[in-house]
Amino acid sequence: MAHVASSEKAAKGVELPESVGWKKSWQGTGTSTVHIAQADTELLELLYMFRGRADVLRFLGRCPFLVPLLLEAYIQIGGYFPLSPVFLEVVTDPEGAGENQLVMSIAGDFSSDEALAQLDEFDEDWWLDVLGRTQRKLCIDVEFQ
Numbered sequence: 578m579a580h581v582a583s584s585e586k587a588a589k590g591v592e593l594p595e596s597v598g599w600k601k602s603w604q605g606t607g608t609s610t611v612h613i614a615q616a617d618t619e620l621l622e623l624l625y626m627f628r629g630r631a632d633v634l635r636f637l638g639r640c641p642f643l644v645p646l647l648l649e650a651y652i653q654i655g656g657y658f659p660l661s662p663v664f665l666e667v668v669t670d671p672e673g674a675g676e677n678q679l680v681m682s683i684a685g686d687f688s689s690d691e692a693l694a695q696l697d698e699f700d701e702d703w704w705l706d707v708l709g710r711t712q713r714k715l716c717i718d719v720e721f722q
Contacts, residue, residue, distance in 0.1 A: 613641055617644050618634065621644070621647060621665075625651070625665045626662055627664070627665050628666035633667055636667045636679055637679075640712070642712065643679060646707065646715065650681065653699065653702075653703045653704075654683060654699070657696075658683050658692075658699075661684060661685035662685075665679060668680050678714050680715075680716045683718070683719045684719075685721075696718075696719050704717060
């Protein structure tokens with residue numbers, strides 16, 4: 578079942594490029610490494626605060642499919658948590674036997690009840706519909722200040 582965010586939840590004034598691209602470079606026979614385009618890296622750094630920049634960029638280089646999702650998520654998050662800073666950090670997945678995942682933490686000066694209610698609404702309206710695209714490599718949570 579698809580959920581559509583209400584118009585008052587839509588982020589305003591944020592325009593992202595039509596296409597998000599990355600370039601591929603080859604290392605050795607039969608192996609490849611994907612590099613994120615510099616423009617995408619710069620855009621992500623404008624939108625998010627990185628905790629461990631090198632780790633985040635290295636992780637995104639291994640999981641470039643997350644880049645378009647991160648751009649979409651920023652717009653969606655703005656509708657539920659306006660003006661809240663959002664952090665990206667690579668952590669070891671507690672359920673993934675030592676595998677790493679990218680954690681997006683939405684920080685703000687809000688009550689826990691308010692934040693969790695907004696997060697539940699965000700989940701129902703958008704996140705649960707795109708969760709499969711993350712390949713278990715991205716987690717979104719709220720952080721209380």
